[in-house]
Amino acid sequence: MSQQIELQAEVGEQHTGMRLDQVLSELFSDYSRSRLKEWILQGRVSIDGSVVDKPREKLQGYETLTVQAVIEDVIEWQPEAVVLDVVYEDDDILVINKAAGVVVHPGAGNHTGTILNGLLHNYPQSRxxxxxxxxxxxxxxxxxLMVVAKTVAAQxxxxxxxxxxxITREYEAIAIGQMTAGGLVDEPIGRHKTKRTQMAVDPAGRPSVTHYRVAEKFxxxxxLRLRLETGRTHQIRVHMAYIGHPLVGDPAYAGxxxxxxxxxxxxxxxxxxFERQALHAAMLRLMHPITGEEMEWHAPVPEDMLKVAEALRQDSLEHDWQD
Incomplete structure (x- = not known):
């Protein structure tokens, strides 16, 4: 069985002069290069509304790319008995509380043990x-917390x-440094120029907005409590490092x-x-995709982050520090 979905993304300035197939593989990294190339050759890709069937077509920057993607059953990844902490489930959606160290989608170096592998095992229809x-x-x-669709319509x-x-997503985090008040970071994010596995604030990147407020001072x-307007890769981690307050334990951005x-x-x-970024998706609120009902879930802060907060709290007391 197969389904057709429409994918769309804006071409950034950093993509100027790059080939269509290269840009597609960066913007739609969930799909293999070979699959993206096949869609181009099938005439399923358009640039600013005009169909293009040449993978080597050069882009000028700021175009809108649209892909009429045909998704076959997910056969490249194998079902595995990965334990999923499901906090809510109905006929249309799942809400999962993801643990630290678990990869969501298979990729380079992580082909097994992911949330996707577990979904294929526990929900065969997700193929x-x-x-x-x-x-x-x-x-x-x-x-x-993360939401997963169980049907095409819901997705x-x-x-x-x-x-x-x-969709409202709020996070709990512990940042390095003393912050006096909340605020927002409205800075575009793109792929790091030299560290290709990292992201960075980049004037030519995609619009990215993070709101934050102080929950407790040490x-x-x-x-911190943070709320995302956009959902770029590593967004909170990049934005907090950009304003000089990287997250505790962040291996990529804290130095x-x-x-x-x-x-x-x-x-x-x-x-x-503590060897991971101190970041937890604590609240998720959305309108149910089928019923339209507003729904909200909360996930308690994990024990390892609570331990860090308590140690910092004790440190403040020992040094007779007061806000």
């Missing part, structure tokens, strides 16, 4: 859905809602470990032992 129904991703070491509506910024750290002056051996041990 008929693009990305097995996955609507949005969380980074490997980010924990928390179509959820993707549209996500693009229209109608002596040299801050606990070397920074220890508070006069930190106790206990706090040092906790911070050294």
């Amino acid at each position: 008929q859905l693009a990305r097995a129904g996955i609507v949005h991703r969380l980074d490997k070491d980010t924990t928390g 179509t509506h959820l993707v549209e809602a996500l693009q229209a910024r109608q 002596r040299q750290h801050t606990r 070397r470990l920074r220890l508070p002056k006069g930190a106790s051996p206990e706090l040092i041990a906790v911070l050294r032992g």
